[in-house]
Amino acid sequence: MILNVSMLSKAYVGKTVLKDVSFHLEDKEKAAIVGINGSGKTTLLRCILGIEEADEGSIAFSKEKKMDYLAQQHADIEAENEDYDTLSGGQKTRKRLEEILQEKPDLLILDEPTNHLDIGSIQWL
Structure with a gap:
């Protein structure tokens, strides 16, 4: 087991965004969290x-x-030998993803990873 989430609940000022969320991930498993904006994906x-x-x-x-x-x-990206502010959103995403993948994590959490990516980058991802 890499990750186990059990009966997780979270509310903000009386608005429940997560209620009794439970799941677990094993080595080599992939999962996607899908929902409308404001449904609690990023909060989870x-x-x-x-x-x-x-x-x-x-x-x-x-x-x-x-x-x-x-x-x-x-x-959190510290651009080396580049003016970070001149990078497009997609370039920033690809740069950060490249840095992360070089670290070889066992669990990679991606929050809306296709934002700002072109079609080729989305297909690769």
Whole structure:
């Protein structure tokens, strides 16, 4: 088991965005979280990553495994020998994804990874 999410719930100012979410991932498994805007997809990922705290439930991640994250926004990119501000959104996404893949994570969390990508990059991904 790489990741186990059990009975996770989260609300903001009285609005429940996650309720009793449960799933687990094993080595080599892939999963997609699909839903409309505002349905809690990013909140779920942020809880898994420890960026936000769930109101209820538990998250267990294997200590022997390495996790990495491609966020919707890439403010964490330190561009080397390039003026980061001149890169397009797709270039920023590809650059960050390249950096992440070089680290060879066991669990790769992608939050809307196709935003700003061209058709060829989307097909590759």
